[in-house]
Amino acid sequence: MINYEQYFSRNAKNMKRSEIRELLKLTRKPGIISFAGGLPAPDLFPIDDIKEMTRIVMEKEGRIALQYGPTEGDNRLREELAKLLKRDGVTISSDRLLVVTSSQQGLDLVGKIFVDPDDLIMTSLPTYVGAIQAFHSYGGTMLGIEQDAEGTQTALLEAEIAKRIAAGRKPKFIYEIPDFQNPSGITMTLARRKEMLRIAEKFDMIIVEDSPYRQLRFEGRGEPSLIGMNSERVLALYTFSKILLPGFRLGWMAGPAELIQKAATAKQSVDLCSPPFNQSILYEYLSRGLLEKQISVIIKAYREKRDFMIEKLSQYMPKLPGLKWTHPQGGLFLWVTLPQEMDAGEMFHSAVEKKVAYVVGTAFYPDSGGRNCFRMNFSYSSKPEIEEGVKRLAEVISNWKGSRESALITP
């Protein structure tokens, strides 16, 4: 018997399989209505367009699309990405963009170029589980700042950074998802965005802005992105997974030239280049203006689903003190808070028995917290599934022992 454990790196020894992804396996059982995954609606994928763009690419430039490509990405695609950002108020030249193999790779590259073992990273609470994993895999520790309805509480953020600096451990950067945050669905106000940039300036720090959902705004006017407000202090991550399809594993990074160059150098050792085949198809798709149409289709569908889910939550959920959910203005998720004494983790197995699933809140907290919370996805399930799933969930919550106790203490 070989003891394989002895070979592992220190960081690998601490790596845990993502709780969320292990739970996702449970939720694949037949008959389960899952609000757990962050999956886009597959019935909206532009399958015919992709088929057609692939045909065009193969006929026009198969020898290029099937070959290796530049690490930085297909130049024509980068030009299209610069145009996309321009329409969002971010003026940045295409050489300050790096095509990445999913924004998860973007997070990994951020970890690789910035994070040393025992480095501290500021983040909002709750925060994206994939970022926790990526930075943790380089030995980093995330320090969380609770959000309120206006986003990350910047006064607390400023105080915490000051405290850490005084203790001789300045955090490496601030990680933030300002729009329709995963998992909370919260969007930062303009005032908070300005504050966060002021804080970054004050402490000479950079901000990593994760923007997977920003283009999926259902209503109202959006606030400017952090990179749109300060392109020297912000490194932004984007993905096509939510606005088009995840199956290509393509995203991009934008930021200061020095950071993009370092990330590109790191990417050479990570996968040489993102798939040129997928990049060529995506270029053809973007250059025809098809993405804008697709995004409006998605926005319309997801807005309806969000409205429907919130309506059904109001209709079916028991009236318990403290039970509440967020009303996101976009994105894919909402966040449910149970009465303080309830435990969404303990309740999860009852939920799966009742054939409904969510992600337990603790997955989104770097250490502890989130016990009485869970994340619900509204993009993937159909309306009948949403209604039935919410009904089942309401039953699970109503019948849970904690709920009866909660009900008892209600005045």
Add this chain to the structure above:
Amino acid sequence: MINYEQYFSRNAKNMKRSEIRELLKLTRKPGIISFAGGLPAPDLFPIDDIKEMTRIVMEKEGRIALQYGPTEGDNRLREELAKLLKRDGVTISSDRLLVVTSSQQGLDLVGKIFVDPDDLIMTSLPTYVGAIQAFHSYGGTMLGIEQDAEGTQTALLEAEIAKRIAAGRKPKFIYEIPDFQNPSGITMTLARRKEMLRIAEKFDMIIVEDSPYRQLRFEGRGEPSLIGMNSERVLALYTFSKILLPGFRLGWMAGPAELIQKAATAKQSVDLCSPPFNQSILYEYLSRGLLEKQISVIIKAYREKRDFMIEKLSQYMPKLPGLKWTHPQGGLFLWVTLPQEMDAGEMFHSAVEKKVAYVVGTAFYPDSGGRNCFRMNFSYSSKPEIEEGVKRLAEVISNWKGSRESALITP
């Protein structure tokens, strides 16, 4: 002005852009005949088959192929990969395989799960530049053992490991490319393979076997792979880049279950999953038995090109003492050794002026060495290009000041 350097991780501060990839940019100038890249011949890409398989996938399962997929890879694809290995004498179940986004990602995952800063890694000399980069990016240091015509000199390997262990720094693993090594083109003999496995056993170490070219054998019987000889001590990396096409960025890993599971955990934070779109297309392609035909097409073409390049080298190269090149039995590369006092790096710019390019030997040495060597690729260029390129190269070598000195000292 922001000082971005202050934010970088220790490993990132040491990252250098790959010399080889920077040089490759020079070689893209119009009119240059490049033997530098490791590019497969694009005129052999099965463009029509890929177009057709994409059409089938989009019609049959577009909603699955464009969605997220499991981190371990498409199960149907993994079954096909297990069959592929079986035909190569490796019996391994599909759950001991991990689909990766290029074998460069395989190397990165190896670095992530095994390498701590200041770890030592054994390798042959010269060795694959992408492995040097990947392990270096985790702070690892490669210790090289020179090859001879039979491959890595295992007696030297054993002595070196023993010496390091005595000094309290046991190397983490042995990295090896046993078949048609990149860059040397050398294949390990069976005796050396057995020795390497014995040494791994003796010191309780594992071997990372990198196998990008193994299926491209032009003649003779192949030796068993290391993983075929011992699937408990060996973690093997494979890629479709050379046997099919690089544009999909797909490869796979095979090895002990514990190592595969750890690599899969690491992969969750690296890119969640390899592109399901590409995996579905590849599955359709493999399940129709198309790969075998494609490999025989490639073997035939590359064998002819290798023969042609060697013929032209014999025909055009000046007769200098010590000037020689390898005769690989497969793969994509051969390795040229110049007379000791010549410097392939200094000569490189004259070569580019003459519009011919190669990769300088030093790129394949973790620290120093390889100064008087260079790598030549024979898969990419056409025969007329090979002839003209070799002619130009012969002229550069003949006219180089070092050559004249060499000629003078010839008896």
